[in-house]
Amino acid sequence: MSSRERVYRVEAIVLRRVDFGEADRLLTVFTPDRGKLRLIAKGARKPSSRKSGHVELFTHDQFLVAAGRELDIIVQAETVEAFLPLREDLLRTSHAYYLAELADAFTAERDENRPLFHLLKDALGWLCTADDLALLARYYELHLLGIVGFQPQLFLCGNCKKELSAGTNYLAPGEGSVLCQRCGADQTGTVRISANALKVLQFLQIHDWGTCRLLRLNTPMHAEMERAMQHYLLYHLERKLKSVDLIHRLRRQLEMNQR
Amino acid sequence: MATIPPEPVTRLIEAFSQLPGIGPKTASRLTFYLLRRPAEQAEALADAIRDLKRKTVFCSICFNITDQSPCAICRDETRDRSIICVVEEPLDVLAIDRTGEYRGLYHVLHGAISPVEGIGPDELRIQELVARLKNQPVQEVLLATNPNLEGEATAMYLARLLQPLGVRITRLARGLPVGGDLEYADVITLSRALQGRREM
Numbered sequence: 001m002s003s004r005e006r007v008y009r010v011e012a013i014v015l016r017r018v019d020f021g022e023a024d025r026l027l028t029v030f031t032p033d034r035g036k037l038r039l040i041a042k043g044a045r046k047p048s049s050r051k052s053g054h055v056e057l058f059t060h061d062q063f064l065v066a067a068g069r070e071l072d073i074i075v076q077a078e079t080v081e082a083f084l085p086l087r088e089d090l091l092r093t094s095h096a097y098y099l100a101e102l103a104d105a106f107t108a109e110r111d112e113n114r115p116l117f118h119l120l121k122d123a124l125g126w127l128c129t130a131d132d133l134a135l136l137a138r139y140y141e142l143h144l145l146g147i148v149g150f151q152p153q154l155f156l157c158g159n160c161k162k163e164l165s166a167g168t169n170y171l172a173p174g175e176g177s178v179l180c181q182r183c184g185a186d187q188t189g190t191v192r193i194s195a196n197a198l199k200v201l202q203f204l205q206i207h208d209w210g211t212c213r214l215l216r217l218n219t220p221m222h223a224e225m226e227r228a229m230q231h232y233l234l235y236h237l238e239r240k241l242k243s244v245d246l247i248h249r250l251r252r253q254l255e256m257n258q259r
Numbered sequence: 260m261a262t263i264p265p266e267p268v269t270r271l272i273e274a275f276s277q278l279p280g281i282g283p284k285t286a287s288r289l290t291f292y293l294l295r296r297p298a299e300q301a302e303a304l305a306d307a308i309r310d311l312k313r314k315t316v317f318c319s320i321c322f323n324i325t326d327q328s329p330c331a332i333c334r335d336e337t338r339d340r341s342i343i344c345v346v347e348e349p350l351d352v353l354a355i356d357r358t359g360e361y362r363g364l365y366h367v368l369h370g371a372i373s374p375v376e377g378i379g380p381d382e383l384r385i386q387e388l389v390a391r392l393k394n395q396p397v398q399e400v401l402l403a404t405n406p407n408l409e410g411e412a413t414a415m416y417l418a419r420l421l422q423p424l425g426v427r428i429t430r431l432a433r434g435l436p437v438g439g440d441l442e443y444a445d446v447i448t449l450s451r452a453l454q455g456r457r458e459m
Contacts, residue, residue, distance in 0.1 A: 050439075057408040082447050242376075
């Protein structure tokens, strides 16, 4: 498919959106067959715009796009799925930001990645009803890493290639792998991971969400898994993910209110 | 032989091109337009620009932009002091006041929560709002942030934060725009319009 057609139709999920010019918006969207695109939605900030509601963040839409000189322009827009519950609960909203930020961070423009589109679309859908948002975030991280080519090896030691033992092991982002107690103990830049946390991560990596969502984990286990995964992501992205702060802050606020 | 424009001209062109929506071509056009106009007009423009920063401050109460703190709205004794309308930008104050429907006070946040752009609750005037409500309790806080995801997130965050203060918290209604067409309405707007339907 040539990207030089004058008008084309795409399915897309809106990842980011910034104001542009007088009343326009510049969108970063993710599409199944054209990867990540930057598109202009003309006049989308006017209340009477027919487009504004269809170019909201984290909606799954159908766009008719006209090729522009530099940026392509959205001519028509229609929502396929609005993921309404994401908009009515702040903790879900902040997780949606996280899912979108990760997809944005790990992709380049116009790089087709159909599996990632489907993962993102499914994850936003699950996020509407999931009980354990942190578990969904970990599931999404592991599957996204697999799709974009940074899948961590969680079953064999990255160095001696032996099966990992039940004790403490080490997650080494530089190796893209877990190291066993013998190989990992003296390595720098690694993070310790307990046998139980590793088991859950392994489980998440190879099962689908329908199975994984039944897992029930306690808070310390969640904290350990999150620490390990953030360490791994930070190493490969070389920058902090901005939406993580908001998630932590909301969680703290929630805990305080419950007390 | 081409001559480059003198330094004062290039300096102004450069200054204009820093403005949003103005490229090098428009900047040159504006500069050469001013060159042809009488000196007073250029002086008046220069004064206006200088005064913009020198003579405006943030209102110490509502954080709107004003020439004198507290601002005219906060000083106005005839306004309803039992309600505060929370908005994202100073321009939103103008928009809401123009309706003539609202006669209460305002609070300007100067933005909305947008994690991806690096704007969290600490970057907004939220602590100031909480302090203001503790000092001078009101009956109602009207959350009038934009009806988009960032605005909604900010409203939800504020609602949760202000709940313990025991103040009535309301949100601007959302629905269909005047002059719009039902068939072009999006799912989000239409579902909110249905939820918020009224007796006739």
